[in-house]
Amino acid sequence: MFLMRPISEFDPLSNYQSIDSEVLRTFVAIADEGGFTKASEKVNRTQSAVSMQMKRLEEDVLQRRLFERDGRQMRLTAEGQVLLGYARRILKLHSEVINTLREPQxxxxxxxxxxxxxxxxxxxxxxxxxxxxxxxxxxxxxxxxxxxxxxxxxxxxxxxxxxxxxxxxxxxxxxxxxxxxxxxxxxxxxxxxxxxxxxxxxxxxxxxxxxxxxxxxxxxxxxxxxxxxxxxxxxxxxxxxxxxxxxxxxxxxxxxxxxxxxxxxxxxxxxxxxxxxxxxxxxxxxxxxxxxxxxx
Structure with a gap:
């Protein structure tokens, strides 16, 4: 008899959590604006919601610190710099897909x-x-x-x-x-x-x-x-x-x-x-x- 095996046994990547594009957009906004307050205005979210998004991203998804405080500014760690490059590329591709399919003209x-x-x-x-x-x-x-x-x-x-x-x-x-x-x-x-x-x-x-x-x-x-x-x-x-x-x-x-x-x-x-x-x-x-x- 043929038995179905869990997809995780075939695909090792299935054990990793995905990152929502809106979380990446918030992360990029923080990097560009230098802090949670200005970033929250840019992405139209409360500062507490932005902080919670980043906390989950750091602790639950990536298990890496992405920010460190430098006075009133938030600086990216080395891991944060790596993510920033990927985030910009992912968001650009996301935008291209949406625009191509919604507005092919x-x-x-x-x-x-x-x-x-x-x-x-x-x-x-x-x-x-x-x-x-x-x-x-x-x-x-x-x-x-x-x-x-x-x-x-x-x-x-x-x-x-x-x-x-x-x-x-x-x-x-x-x-x-x-x-x-x-x-x-x-x-x-x-x-x-x-x-x-x-x-x-x-x-x-x-x-x-x-x-x-x-x-x-x-x-x-x-x-x-x-x-x-x-x-x-x-x-x-x-x-x-x-x-x-x-x-x-x-x-x-x-x-x-x-x-x-x-x-x-x-x-x-x-x-x-x-x-x-x-x-x-x-x-x-x-x-x-x-x-x-x-x-x-």
Whole structure:
């Protein structure tokens, strides 16, 4: 007679307990936030529930210490560091499985265009959130000036700068251009004033130069580059003044204005332009993430 044997006799792994994905998500949150309190807010659980989850994980499942206290911070032990690497991989795979099966249409490529300054300031957070939600969507980013982007027809989405009255597409935010220079330096006092600006085909450069000419302020284009990081490197060393969106002004720079004899610059409308020939749930989803990421 054939006798059924317990599965544990065939599969040695069956004696090990599994770890729920929500427990792993909580564990990763603690590692990222450095403590139970902030992690509990991130995973929308009480602090006591988070503590109980980790206690069971350490004592009942893994039988290893995962955390050690360092002042007010919770540090990972060596075992905790090992688990963190596995946890991130497991959660990524879990997300891919769910998204692939629930939303099979969310697989493919989306092409977006943006000026370099927006790519540096806004895209990191936008793309990070989008990648977590839709890990199988590939995003191609093309960095060009607004004028160049508006002439292309091969992009699904374009983030461009427009003057008030010349809007097109969806308004993402409205922001003023400002003059800025490095703290502790005064290149604005030089005659003519040295400017560091984007290369010729750029709205910001056009608006800045027009404002200076109308106010009869002498200037020279001392440095030009297609890269915002290059422009800011020049400005941060005190070599020149630049005009950029106020949200791009970093610590160590100060805003200039009428007190320094500089004219007010116009408002800039940041617009999201969609290609009418490109229609897909992937594009809709990324457009939503971009709109959220540009909110003031």
């Amino acid at each position: 969310m697989v493919g490529t989306v092409r977006i265009g943006t000026p370099d300054d927006y790519a540096m300031r806004f895209l990191p957070g936008i793309l990070s959130g989008f990648a977590q939600a839709y890990p199988l969507v590939q995003v191609e980013v093309h960095c060009e000036t607004s004028r160049q982007l508006l002439q292309r027809n091969d992009l699904d989405l374009s983030i461009v700068t427009r003057q008030p009255g010349e809007e097109m597409g969806q308004l993402l935010r409205q922001e003023r251009l400002v003059w800025t220079e490095a703290e502790g330096f005064a290149p604005h006092e030089q005659e003519p004033m040295p400017l560091a600006m984007f290369n010729g085909d750029c709205f910001c450069r056009l608006w800045a130069c027009n404002a200076l000419e109308v106010s009869q302020r002498a200037y020279r284009l001392a440095y030009t580059s297609p890269s915002l990081s290059a422009i800011m490197a020049v400005v941060s060393t005190g070599l020149a003044v630049t005009a950029q969106l106020q949200s791009l002004i970093t610590p160590g720079l100060r805003v200039l204005g009428a007190a320094e004899g500089l004219p007010q610059l116009p408002l800039a409308n940041v617009m999201l332009v969609r290609n009418a020939a490109s229609q897909s749930p992937m594009i809709d989803a990324l457009a939503g993430h971009i709109a959220e990421g540009f909110k003031l």
